[in-house]
Amino acid sequence: MKVDRRVAKSQEAIKKALIELMTEKSFDNITIQDISDRANVNRGTIYLHYLDKFDLLDKIMEEHIYNMSDFCESAAEMDFLESTVHCMEYFENNFLFFSTMLASEGASYFRSRFLQFNIEEFRKDVDITQGKNAGQNEDIVVEFVANAYVGVVEWWLKNGMPYPPRDMAEKVGELLERLV
């Protein structure tokens, strides 16, 4: 079943409004009224879809995590470089969200959620029974790689994406291949 047009439009407007507002002031100071005003939606409409602004932020985060897990699934089928390019382009396309979530000091919750997601993903790829990581400790490798990856993406976004997604993907991909 597909979602009603009205639902999709309302939710899009609401999510976009919150992200925009977060670039302007801190999450704590944003009211539901602010969001409904910006989204040009009745205040009550927000409560039809979300419990409160925390729930709204959670749902936005989960949606991005979910989209990225889709990427990672299809990554198995395609070239390693190409899948990394796709990831970088996803960051680029959702720059407003990721830069707000990773680059701003307050919103550290998403960073840890993002890190956790990457740890789980990298764990699927690391093999300590053979290859370059034979004899290594899985937890250590996974934590090491995920932190490197999240950290460098964070840096890239914070600095306004100084290199195009493909360049980033090439360089980061080369480094990742040495580790996993």
Added chain:
Amino acid sequence: MKVDRRVAKSQEAIKKALIELMTEKSFDNITIQDISDRANVNRGTIYLHYLDKFDLLDKIMEEHIYNMSDFCESAAEMDFLESTVHCMEYFENNFLFFSTMLASEGASYFRSRFLQFNIEEFRKDVDITQGKNAGQNEDIVVEFVANAYVGVVEWWLKNGMPYPPRDMAEKVGELLERLV
């Protein structure tokens, strides 16, 4: 009474969709389905507000004429130059509409509607009983001025607004003051 939010949003989306489509293909080849798809609105919703695509185009035109008549009213209270600047800025802000409507060959209906509106407005200002136009013929002066004005605005839009609104307003305003 103020219009329901949903009505405003639907109509905005529909009007914007048609203008956009008109920059891409001729009005004749645009279907109601095209419009509803572009506007991301159910096809039936268009019929809630408009009889057909011709009615829709009419309503869009009338709305702009109506807005401009508002300008002309408030022009009496403010500086002549400033009111001309406002007009040019209105053209600039609605560039997509006016350039499509005036610059494209097919849509000549709006040009004549626009010209007619300006004739009526200039007629209010022309005085053949005294001043520089004493002894002149009102119809001739009014047709002369309105055609000059519409023509130069048309040229300005067709050529991608080569001068900022204020410059246009100054130069055109100076010429107009010689005539009315």
Added chain:
DNA sequence: ATAGATCTGTTGAGTAATCAACAAATCGTG
């Protein structure tokens, strides 16, 4: 000319969004 496809304009049933109003909670400033 005719068949297939697309577009039109309209219908009815169902759902989502709106608006105004409310009491309770929270904020912020004297």
Added chain:
DNA sequence: CACGATTTGTTGATTACTCAACAGATCTAT
């Protein structure tokens, strides 16, 4: 602290939009 002001979360009645389906009109290409 206490005050007014703002925000919150919820309600019920109303309205707008959606969706699927329809028959008839119009377009297209053989």
